[in-house]
Amino acid sequence: MHLIILQADAAEGAGGFFNSSTWKFLTMITQVMIVALWLALVFWTYKDAKRRITDPVLIGVSVATSFFFPFVGTIFYTILRPPEYLEDVLERDLEIRAREQELVGGGQRCPACRAAVRDDYIVCPKCRRKLKSSCRKCSRPLDPSWRVCPYCEADVKAPVVQEDELFA
Numbered sequence: 305m306h307l308i309i310l311q312a313d314a315a316e317g318a319g320g321f322f323n324s325s326t327w328k329f330l331t332m333i334t335q336v337m338i339v340a341l342w343l344a345l346v347f348w349t350y351k352d353a354k355r356r357i358t359d360p361v362l363i364g365v366s367v368a369t370s371f372f373f374p375f376v377g378t379i380f381y382t383i384l385r386p387p388e389y390l391e392d393v394l395e396r397d398l399e400i401r402a403r404e405q406e407l408v409g410g411g412q413r414c415p416a417c418r419a420a421v422r423d424d425y426i427v428c429p430k431c432r433r434k435l436k437s438s439c440r441k442c443s444r445p446l447d448p449s450w451r452v453c454p455y456c457e458a459d460v461k462a463p464v465v466q467e468d469e470l471f472a
Contacts, residue, residue, distance in 0.1 A: 345378040346370045356386045 321327055349370040353363040366385075369377035414421050419430040426436050426445050436445040441458040450460055 342374045345375065349378050349381050352385065353381070355389050355391075358390065 346367060350363070350367045353366045357363050357366070366381045370381055371377065373380075412421050412423065413419065414428040414431060414433060414435065416433040417428065417431040419428060421428055421435060424445050426438050427434055436447060437460075438444065439446055439453040439456060439458055439460070442453060442456040444453065444455045446453060446460055452459055
């Protein structure tokens with residue numbers, strides 16, 4: 305009988321704790337923290353979607369899913385989101401375009417220092433290496449393989465090969 309009285313007192317004590325102001329305060333703080341976490345995840349979903357997605361409708365759907373389905377919506381967004389930021393995609397596209405332009409021939413280089421030079425340069429402006437000879441008559445730049453100037457029809461002398469050009 306003494307055991308039954310102790311069990312009844314323990315049950316009343318536990319019931320008293322769950323009816324106390326301490327338990328109500330802890331419950332309220334927990335609920336506030338859960339709501340704050342939920343809203344923070346909705347905000348994070350919005351900020352992350354803006355950095356990864358260009359379509360405003362998809363951004364809105366992502367945020368609405370995160371808002372109306374707490375925690376689960378953010379998990380789905382995290383799984384389905386694009387893997388790269390928009391800045392990274394744009395930077396990669398610019399690099400690819402620059403490399404393609406370089407391969408097509410848009411970027412001629414000095415054979416000595418690899419500086420960018422234009423077709424009409426006679427001398428490299430960086431290292432002063434002679435790139436082409438100039439016509440004696442019209443002073444236009446000539447390709448070393450030409451025998452006649454295409455601008456004024458003057459005969460081109462055979463170019464004098466310099467020592468440093470032999471080993472280039």
